[in-house]
Amino acid sequence: MQKQRLLLFLILTLVLGAIAIITQLPPRLGLDLKGGSQLTIQALPNEENEVIDAFSLNSLKTVLEKRVNNLGAAEPVIQTVGEDKILVQLPGVNDPTEAERVLGGTAKLEFREQKRDTDAQLQVELQIRSQTELQLELLRQSPTTAEQQAEIARLTESLQNSNQALLELFASVDLTGASLIDARPQPLPNGNNWEVAIVFDSEGGDKFAQLTKEIAGTGRTLGIFLDDVLLSAPRVGPEYAATGISGGRAVISGNFNLDSANDLAVQIKGGALPFPVEVVENRTVGATLGQDSIRRSIYAGLAGLIGVLIFMVAYYRLPGLIADVSLIVYTLLTLASFSLVNVTLTLPGIAGFILSIGMAVDANVLIFERTREELRKGKTLYKSVESGFYRAFSSILDSNVTTLIACFALFWLGSGLVKGFALTLAIGVLVSMFTAVTCSRTLLLFVVLGMPKVRQNPKLFCPNLTVSPKS
Helix, strand or coil: CHHHHHHHHHHHHHHHHHHHHHHCCEEEHHHHHCEEEEEEEEEEECCCCCCCHHHHHHHHHHHHHHHHHHHHCCCCEEEEEECEEEEEEEECCCCCCHHHHHHCCCEEEEEEECCCCCHHHHHHHHHHHHHHHHHHHHHHEEEEEHHHHHHHHHHHHHHHHHHHHCCCCCEEEEEEHHHEEEEEECCCCCCEEEEEEEECCCHHHHHHHHHHHHCCCCCEEEEEEECCEEECCCCCCHHHHHCCCCCCEEEEEECHHHHHHHHHHHHHHHHCCCCCEEEEEEECCHHHHHHHHHHHHHHHHHHHHHHHHHHHHHHHHHHHHHHHHHHHHHHHHHHHHHHHCCEHHHHHHHHHHHHHHHHHHHHHHHHHEEEEEEEECCCHHHHHHHHHHHHHHHHHHHHHHHHHHHHHHHHHHCCCCCHHHHHHHHHHHHHHHHHHHHHHHHHHHHHHHHHHHHCHHHHHHHCCCCCCCCC
């Protein structure tokens, strides 16, 4: 009995924690519920590059992420689709023409020379931009109220002003991404530090040598811009003052680890994408349709839940009532899990959640039917409940494992909304196993052991009980 009390305390703690999480961190809503724009952007091969590899596609994705930030969209979703497409979902952005204009252009990489006597201003502008980017990142991770949306818009405009101010501190030298052949991270010979190696063609190599000769040893920096946004501003050592960095090859060093070196290489490479891009699909979902979908989904979920609760009490009596309590606990824990793992709820995701409610009830049905079988064999109520759980567990486990395998396949091979369905269903199945085996079992044993009148009346668990003669 002491064990059941401890488990009840644990369950109550989890329920209170789940309620706190749900109220403070409501689940994020997807594009089909919140409204916004969805674009599918395809990279097109050309004569020079007939194959688009994973690195080039990842570079394109990085470029698009930076452009999405300029749109001020909260909680955007950007992911690769297949071998040559990028899917961009922009909740809250209802101007598809503007989104297509910003995202569909070819990336522009440019190397610039820092103007004289701008060192102090450069440091100030870099600090302002860094603080603004940090504030924007924190805001985009939290729930987006109307006030937060307004603050995101304000900070996005401030970030654009900072980028423009930084751009004006550098002068163009006519060296663009068209002259860049490659950009890759590479390890240093000693230690764990990394650097980024860049390679130019012959014309670009000559311009780069002239550029580095002008700024070598002066303290001024070499500005690397992508879509007029400063990516990096390395300095050039005085040893290159005579000839500049010649040969068309150079390295950018500066306490990089593997991840940061790869990020910079991907961004630089993204600005030199050798293939054009095309927006092959531009779809807009209205906020009104999203609100209507939410309302209908809530009604459907509540109707299904209430119907199940009534059926369980009517058919299984006292165990059905306990199963209803477990089902409510299951619902709270699942919604809290959605918030904790940052699930974006879509209509298919809600369908997966409702389906998992049915599976949670199914586990209790298996347990109760096994318990009734044990009662009909003449066992005591306590032993029947224990045997019911023991005999039903393997069936529950097999059923849920096969469902989880299907969820894994859908999440791995599917895309977009299919992944959302698979993720919500998988979380629901895992939580339902916990509530069926722990919550339902604890409540049943607590009632049986703690209430003598219940223990002496097994018909509360099995109406019309007739005990089979022992063989």
